Amino acid sequence: MHILLMYPGGRQQEALLLAGTRERMRVMMPGQADAMEFRLIEGGWMGESGAAVEIGAIVAQAIPPADQPRVAQIEASPAYAGGSN
Numbered sequence: 001m002h003i004l005l006m007y008p009g010g011r012q013q014e015a016l017l018l019a020g021t022r023e024r025m026r027v028m029m030p031g032q033a034d035a036m037e038f039r040l041i042e043g044g045w046m047g048e049s050g051a052a053v054e055i056g057a058i059v060a061q062a063i064p065p066a067d068q069p070r071v072a073q074i075e076a077s078p079a080y081a082g083g084s085n
Helices: none
Strands: 002-006 012-020 024-028 036-041 044-047 052-059
Antiparallel strands (some): 002 052
């Protein structure tokens, strides 16, 4: 699942939701080597550093733009596309 985190001041960050419960969630953000954990504390989500975030959206599946096919097209290498073994 994809998630949109909203920080104070208006900054938004997309992330991949790795695991979540009603009180915790672990996310992976682009460009970061480690996952981050957020906890629900007194009705608000707090990061490991103490930064508050709001959940702007949760999307179960990435939706491709209208001009792109919805099914991934895989091109076989010549060795697998009828080439000699």
